[in-house]
Amino acid sequence: MKHVTIKDIARHLNISTSSVSRAFNNKYDIKKETRELILKTAEEMGYVPNPIAKKLSQNCSLNIGLVVPEIINGYYSKVVIALQEFLTEKGYQVLVMQSDENEVQELKNVKTLINNMVDGLIIAPTAGNKNTSYYIEKYNEGYPIVFLNRVSETLKASKVIFNNINWSFFATEHLIKQQYKKIYHLSGYKNLCVSSERAQGFKKAMQKYNFPSENYKIIETGLLATEGMNIIEKLISSDDIPNAFFCVNDMVALGAMKRLKDKGYKIPDDVAFVGFTETRTAELVTPQLTSVKQPTFEMAKKAGEILLNKINNPNSKTETAIFNGKLNIRKSSIR
Amino acid sequence: MKHVTIKDIARHLNISTSSVSRAFNNKYDIKKETRELILKTAEEMGYVPNPIAKKLSQNCSLNIGLVVPEIINGYYSKVVIALQEFLTEKGYQVLVMQSDENEVQELKNVKTLINNMVDGLIIAPTAGNKNTSYYIEKYNEGYPIVFLNRVSETLKASKVIFNNINWSFFATEHLIKQQYKKIYHLSGYKNLCVSSERAQGFKKAMQKYNFPSENYKIIETGLLATEGMNIIEKLISSDDIPNAFFCVNDMVALGAMKRLKDKGYKIPDDVAFVGFTETRTAELVTPQLTSVKQPTFEMAKKAGEILLNKINNPNSKTETAIFNGKLNIRKSSIR
DNA sequence: TCTAATCCCGGGAACGTTCCCGGAAAATGG
DNA sequence: CCATTTTCCGGGAACGTTCCCGGGATTAGA
Structure with a gap:
């Protein structure tokens, strides 16, 4: 169960850890041959990068928080799946929490997620607006948040809604x-x-x-x-x-x-x-x-896109996407 | 957005980071007054512990992987919720992936989760047994895995099933x-x-x-x-x-x-x-x-309990729980 | 051939914790 | 009052990465 690390590879090849790191991150300042050698021996030694160390050193969690009212509701389970698929592919993990149509629970969930250092949040709020002002405050501080589905068109924040x-x-x-x-x-x-x-x-x-x-x-x-x-x-x-x-x-x-x-x-x-x-x-x-x-998959995916855009480009503009459906x-x- | 760390508290109180850490982990070798002082100023300074650093230093991820066939299926969305609730309370986070009744996807999910260093896995396998041997291999190596629902009674691994x-x-x-x-x-x-x-x-x-x-x-x-x-x-x-x-x-x-x-x-x-x-x-x-x-919530929770037991106590015995229901x-x- | 630019690479700090070790101060025992 | 234990705390390595900085080797330019 002992994991092989970047240091083991470095020692084995008699090179520095920096080079190994560079090889994996495909940085420019490394010779092509050494890069390939590193990747090859890493493969042989059964190296898998430790995501936790990576997260710490880059201080971002690569986690996205998703808060929905109820997963058992078919609509929201589709949302979960869509975001799961989309964000996993982009290298993120999704932490899903449900608020059970309860504002107190919802706020608790959001705070738990923030304390767990998610890089951004997608929220489908429950009824009532008690929490919205808190979210908007965070949003205005620059915290990446996208609202999904259950939010009025007048809200001044990035959102994806249905017409x-x-x-x-x-x-x-x-x-x-x-x-x-x-x-x-x-x-x-x-x-x-x-x-x-x-x-x-x-x-x-x-x-x-x-x-x-x-x-x-x-x-x-x-x-x-x-x-x-x-x-x-x-x-x-x-x-x-x-x-x-x-x-x-x-x-x-x-x-x-x-x-x-x-x-x-x-x-x-x-x-x-x-x-x-x-x-x-x-x-x-x-x-x-x-x-x-409703085009649930597309809406969820759009929310993911807007969020990632905000994360990678902090001063991107507030975005609103309005979707249409079919009777x-x-x-x-x-x- | 700058986070206050354990070091900031230490510097502010003119004590060592070890003491601050001890205060938060409620270790025995710290005086009650200093502990309270630390907690109080930490509160005032708005300190929240960085879970990522904690994970790295203890090298465990506090993440649990859950693989289900389909979240949109009401049965499995209940499973997701039940485990979510149970494990969050125990300080873990749940990473859910769905395999879409597809063995290839399922194996891919499991490997993704393992590479992401989940501390344990709960799997509700899809039909077919192509992957089972791989899981059993991991299980026998000591990797904490609990099978849920879709698995035969004869399988030699911890499992929770319905009669x-x-x-x-x-x-x-x-x-x-x-x-x-x-x-x-x-x-x-x-x-x-x-x-x-x-x-x-x-x-x-x-x-x-x-x-x-x-x-x-x-x-x-x-x-x-x-x-x-x-x-x-x-x-x-x-x-x-x-x-x-x-x-x-x-x-x-x-x-x-x-x-x-x-x-x-x-x-x-x-x-x-x-x-x-x-x-x-x-x-x-x-x-x-x-x-x-079926007692879905209870079954899921039981799976969580068995898993945590295995994680905290690596040489605990293989456990099988069989549940009954109601017509x-x-x-x-x-x- | 000499200088300047470019290309690679190593050293080492940093990320924020935990935890082991050792030592000073306080408490205990006779 | 001294020896021993207990209590409490600080120092610093470790976890596994990334990334900045600097410097040697190679190439380019004239």
Whole structure:
């Protein structure tokens, strides 16, 4: 288990450690032959560079911190994978922490990561803005941070976001064109920007198509399937079921759909559904769920690119990337 | 952004760096008052220890490598979270890599992690055994490795596994007791031990209850929903649909169920379903899917415990933990 | 042929800890 | 009061790299 080091190679070849180091870092001031000799004997001696020593001497950790709300959520597990792949290839390691939709936990995670000397952070914040000011402070101090997905367009920091307003507008428009006359929006937490943006898009569509205010409604629920179920219970008991639901995400849609089906409603004949942030499950339920697909991989990768750029080039400008998606129309929303 | 170090504190208090180090590591040979003084001024000066230097000097990385087939799979995202929580609390960091059900990728991941000097590895191997011999070799050299979930009971290494045989026996028995007379098992890859174990459990039940061989069948599919869908197509075209399916996992069950529903079959009246490794979706489809729930968190945590024990106590014995689960009976399998 | 530039390489400090060793001061024992 | 132990602390090497500095050898320029 004893590791062979740069010194062993130097001693073995009777040269200096500097030269060995130079050979590995492909520096200019080394003769081609000696470089090749060093690499060859290093290979033979089974040398692998010690990343920890390297980190200490260059004082950077080559670690990137990633904070997401919930890994079990398919969206964020894709984010994790995408960044994992992208950053590993660039020589970085990714430390993932989840905040469980809890601001206190989130801040704790970020501080843990900073204390562990990550070279930069990618954060998909939870609802609420209690921590944002702290992050912005760090960001303004020059600490490389990129916000992903859950952050408002007005935030003054590098970020990668989805065009929620437009795509929830399109999703709603689709329902309108299918001639559904009474449409409710099941919204997420009010203080979560993606929720409010999606609600805005919904409202915009309602107004553009002159829906009378008694024919649409925005109901705040949450992000979980159970919350979709609960709201249906309430609506049924107050006999207030519309023709169609546009939901803040697939989970809420699936929960609501499930409960309505159990109560004997026919989907989409009695009630139509459109979700958001397409999940794997969307295609496994009956009827299949119409949903807005986001380019998750691309968004995550972009966040990685912006972050690395900031790390390698500290006074690079604040960057904002806004992505568009695709409305996958399935049986849950067509007559 | 300049970090304050142990030396700064030493200089400021006019003491040695050794003492400062001792104060932080709570070593015995330091006076209580000086220790408190040091901690206090360190706090005031905003000192945070540099983990990289610590790692170098103790030559251990305090990193644990975790290799899973697929993070997007709900089971493994739970594993990731559980280990993340457990190991972070113990002062370790977790580096997660996914192998995408690909042996080559898996080996590459493991080697990357080893080169990055992880102190130990937790591996949930993909199907096939090409890499296992390499891992066992490392294990026998004393490298701390714990296998999780996907590994046969006969493997001579520390491992945490689920009692697949018994619980697929119970699941099958449940279908038998519901009076289903013709039951097929949709199995995963043949060379994946969890698949073959689950098939064994199924067969055991069939034999115990004296099912004639024309009334049961084991069909090899895969682990994905689409594979469940495809097999149904085939069975329908050869007019070979049984009364009940016991499936290797929920995804296959959900795919198969979906396709049967689309073709007009009633679940569970025409065909019943039981899955395995309960997913979130199990409760969102109609009818809800009966499934075997595994104690994922506990299993992952146990793997972490065994690993840490091995790291801190290199000649600790090989350990095997076998877990049991629970059959959650829902509408998809009751008359 | 002499000077200046270029090319290589070695020496050694630095990164921020831990930890071993030895010694001074204090406490203990008789 | 002296010898011995205990308590506490400082010095400095070590961990394995990188990187700056300087100097010798080689080449280029006239």
